[in-house]
Amino acid sequence: MTDTAAPGRSLWATALLRLRRNRAAMASLVILALIACLAIFGPRLAPHGYAEVYPEFVKVAPSLRPYPQEDQVIPAAERALKRARVELGEITIDNGTVRIPLTSPREIDPRLARYLDRSDVFTEARIVDLSPDGKSAVAEARVQQLYFLMGTDANGRDLLSRILISLRISLTIGLLATAVALTIGVVYGATAGFLGGRIDNLMMRVVDILYSLPFVFFVILLVVFFGRNVVLMFIAVGAVEWLDMARIVRGQTLSLRRREFVQAAEAMGVSGGAIIRRHIIPNTLGTVIIYMTLLIPKVILLESFLSFLGLGVQEPLTSLGVLIAEGAKNMRNAPYMLIYPAATMTVLLFALNFLGDGLRDALDPKDR
Known part of the structure; x- marks a missing residue:
């Protein structure tokens, strides 16, 4: 052995x-x-x-909830349409869609929706319910949901x-x-x-x-x-x-x-x-x-x-x-x-x- x-x-x-x-x-x-x-x-x-800038969300705190939060949507819509030279009615939010009544002494240009698209808060903006004389309408846009887990x-x-x-x-x-x-x-x-x-x-x-x-x-x-x-x-x-x-x-x-x-x-x-x-x-x-x-x-x-x-x-x-x-x-x-x-x-x-x-x-x- x-x-x-x-x-x-x-x-x-x-x-x-x-x-x-x-x-x-x-x-x-x-x-x-x-x-x-x-x-x-x-x-x-x-x-x-890493280089994408969101001017609407500067120094926002870390959160598990999406931005913008509910109290931020209406002020963001008002800021976005500030230069549009139209009067805003009562803004409503329903299932992530914001509706903004618009009136103007002149005919409303459908391209006004671009003001909302330029914002970080909204997407798919469009003008709907345009009146026959073109002086009143409703702007609709989807509210984006952005997550900033670390702010x-x-x-x-x-x-x-x-x-x-x-x-x-x-x-x-x-x-x-x-x-x-x-x-x-x-x-x-x-x-x-x-x-x-x-x-x-x-x-x-x-x-x-x-x-x-x-x-x-x-x-x-x-x-x-x-x-x-x-x-x-x-x-x-x-x-x-x-x-x-x-x-x-x-x-x-x-x-x-x-x-x-x-x-x-x-x-x-x-x-x-x-x-x-x-x-x-x-x-x-x-x-x-x-x-x-x-x-x-x-x-x-x-x-x-x-x-x-x-x-x-x-x-x-x-x-x-x-x-x-x-x-x-x-x-x-x-x-x-x-x-x-x-x-x-x-x-x-x-x-x-x-x-x-x-x-x-x-x-x-x-x-x-």
Whole structure:
């Protein structure tokens, strides 16, 4: 009878098992997956366009009931027909249809219905019951039912649709800048740590010099240079945020280069570039993944800070930072404009940080 050895677990399988046991990290992963789905599909499924303006519904409060509410219909009809130069009779509402008696000393033009169609409140407007002399008639129109579950902003745009598109923009910016930062930082740090000696010393002195540059001033220069191209600007921001990653990977590489598998590869004549690509970088991925989950919220906060200063995303696009800046300006009379974007930002950052902590615990070799 032969003994069959049980198959061993790889380090990544062990780390995944440990991550699954971390409830906070798994809950954060589910929340991030939901946020990603909302960012990708939410703007298409939203009831309103993120740039669609409703002048009749500026700063309306969040409500589960449709707008306009009953007491808003008659004033809206009076405002819509104010320029029509006709006298209005008693306005009545029946089953979502508004009827407005009209009289005029001159013949009534049927095109007056356009005044109602131009309003956000009414649709399918028409002139009916026109008298034989054309001086009296009835205007009919359907009352639109618009839902603003999170209210509207200072320009009359649906806040829910704005938050959904802001999630897409903020996550795109965070992932784009993080990808650039990780690519540069990992390659630079691994190269410096592996080569060592004077080259390592020279490369790290360059990092120290870049650390000394005033960041905000550098970002202002980027805005002047790239204009309002958000993608190019945050690629450039990612090209600055790689400094921490370079130091972390360099430290990992200095310990890895003394390991037996690296020395064996050198003895077999494998080139330095191949050793970095096949052995050094793959063995630093655990640290890189952890840092990535912490760098994304850092970049999102940075984007929020720049947008708060007016240097980030520009209209009609928006981001969480832009929405928070607008909400801060209207905090007294429309607090929901600050509460909803700030809550979204808080949930996103907490989920990323909890996931990062869970990955750090799962990939920590001391706890295996």
